Each structure stands twice: as structure tokens, then as C-alpha cells.
Amino acid sequence: MQPTATISRLKAAGAPPRLSGFAQWADRHFKWLLVAPAVLLILALSVYPLLFSLVVSFINYDFQVPGHAFVGLKNFERVVFDPVARWSLWLTAWLSGISVAIEFVLGLLVALTMVRSFPGRGVIMSILIVPLFISPVIVGQAWTLLLQRPFGPTNYILTQLLGQEVTIGWMTESPWLYFSLIIADVWQWTPFMFVILLAGLTAIPPNLYEAAELDGVNAWQAFWAITLPHLAPMMLLALTFRLLDAIRMFDTIFIMTGGGPGTRTYTASYYLYTVGFTQFHLSQATAGSWLFLIFTALVVMLLVRRLLKTEPV
Numbered sequence: 001m002q003p004t005a006t007i008s009r010l011k012a013a014g015a016p017p018r019l020s021g022f023a024q025w026a027d028r029h030f031k032w033l034l035v036a037p038a039v040l041l042i043l044a045l046s047v048y049p050l051l052f053s054l055v056v057s058f059i060n061y062d063f064q065v066p067g068h069a070f071v072g073l074k075n076f077e078r079v080v081f082d083p084v085a086r087w088s089l090w091l092t093a094w095l096s097g098i099s100v101a102i103e104f105v106l107g108l109l110v111a112l113t114m115v116r117s118f119p120g121r122g123v124i125m126s127i128l129i130v131p132l133f134i135s136p137v138i139v140g141q142a143w144t145l146l147l148q149r150p151f152g153p154t155n156y157i158l159t160q161l162l163g164q165e166v167t168i169g170w171m172t173e174s175p176w177l178y179f180s181l182i183i184a185d186v187w188q189w190t191p192f193m194f195v196i197l198l199a200g201l202t203a204i205p206p207n208l209y210e211a212a213e214l215d216g217v218n219a220w221q222a223f224w225a226i227t228l229p230h231l232a233p234m235m236l237l238a239l240t241f242r243l244l245d246a247i248r249m250f251d252t253i254f255i256m257t258g259g260g261p262g263t264r265t266y267t268a269s270y271y272l273y274t275v276g277f278t279q280f281h282l283s284q285a286t287a288g289s290w291l292f293l294i295f296t297a298l299v300v301m302l303l304v305r306r307l308l309k310t311e312p313v
Helices: 003-012 021-028 030-056 074-080 083-114 121-128 136-147 154-162 176-202 206-214 219-246 251-256 268-277 282-308
Strands: none
Touching: 021 030, 030 282, 074 282, 083 121, 083 176, 083 219, 083 268, 083 282, 136 176, 136 251, 176 219, 176 251, 206 219, 219 282, 251 268, 268 282
């Protein structure tokens, strides 16, 4: 058969026309072309500012000093040798550790209580998770109204309960101001622990508890032998997610104490905010942000490595 006749037959049969070189390349890389706009947007909105901040940390980018001279590691040295920065880092670790520990214990107790069905369980669960949907700014303002004297009702209620006048300065006196911040954080984020741990509890096979009950195992022994080993991965997951969020504590401090009195409630985030946007030492704040990022990355690496560690068979 002649080639010309074959081509004519293919055209008559509706064969697709031959693609150009660019069209063939686009057809081969079609899936990459679809995600290219999103990748470019991510690079423009995240990678570029990150690289620019790295450059700023090595130069003089201060609104109070003209020019952008290269200063090397001087910005990092200012942060490392700043006692307020060291205090803020220690306070961040202390506040986040205490808050997350309390939230974990309370969340576990509530999850163990709510895992069994009882009348009104759905209504109670709906009420318990309400704080998760409230902005931290609103939470801070609400607890400020409750605790701040002389208008807050907390001191009045304690006075009635204790039978003597209570005049605690919850926002100005140590250690009460730390208790205030912890109470506000625990009230909002305990439901987060509760939801994750409840999901882990419901995933445990019920037949394990039935077999343990037949063997004469009491509830406490079943908790240590069955519940805790099966719930351990979810526990670590909840602790990891919540701790990574807690070390960024800023909103409630900004509303409730404003970092004061003095610098007593400066966390790392509040310290960086103050240096960068109040004192306008942008290069120092950027260097501190990178140091805080490195510290956070180390914590994340340790937690994620433990989270992904496989159990020995």
C-alpha cells in the first residue's frame, strides 16, 4: 500500500494531527505545569522572605541607624548576650512545659471519662470543645476581665470562700501573673488534648478489655497493660503538636500582661516582637528569630524522631 494512501486513510478515520515540539513537551510535563503556579507562589511568599531575612540578620537593618552595612555575627551576639533574650527563652520553655503537661493530664482524664456512652454525652462534648474555636485574643481578654482587680469577680469569690479579704494582683504580682497565663492557656487548649486522646482511646479494640476482665484484671491494671501501650503513639502526637504551638505563645501575653511588669512575662515571641516592632532593631530581631528557629528545629527533630521510631517486634 502506498504511504500517501495510508495517510489519507488515517485522516479520514479521524486520527489526531501530529503535535508540535512544544505541544509534545507540554503533554509530557502536563502534571508539573499544573502545580507550577502553586510552587512559584510558595517560593514568592515563603522562600524569598526567608532568604531575605537571612541576609538582614548579617547587615545593619536598623531604623535608628542609617545605612545597611555588613556587620557579620554582631546581631547574633547581641541576642545571645542579652539577658532579656535568655530570660525569654527560659520562660518560654517553662510556661510551655507546665501548660502542656497540665493540658495533657486534664485531657487524658476527660477522654477516659467521655470514652463510654452515657446520657448527655454529645452535649457535654460539644461544650468542651468550644474553647478551641475562640481566638486567643478573645480568651486573653475574657480572662483579663475575670481576674483583673478591682472589677474582676475572682478576688470577690475567693474572699467569700476563704472568709478573708483577697486582693491578689493577677496581672501584676509574681507568681500570680504566671498562674493567670497558664490558666488561660490550659482552658483553651485542654480540649485539643482531649479530642486527640479520645480518638486514640476509641481505636483500641474492645475485645482486649473483655479478655482482661475474664482474666481478673482490674481497671488500673488494664490501664497500664492495655490502654497506655496502645495510646502511647497518640499521646506523643498530641504532646508534639501542642508543644510546638505552645512555644509560640504571644496572643494571651500581649492582651493580659503586655510583657510586664517590666520584662517578667517576655516569651521568645514577645521579645522578638518588642525588639523588632517597638524598638525597631529589625536586624537584631531577625537574628533572634533565626536562633529561635534553630532551637525549635532541634526540638522538632527530637520529637519527630521519637514519634516515627518503630517499636521493636
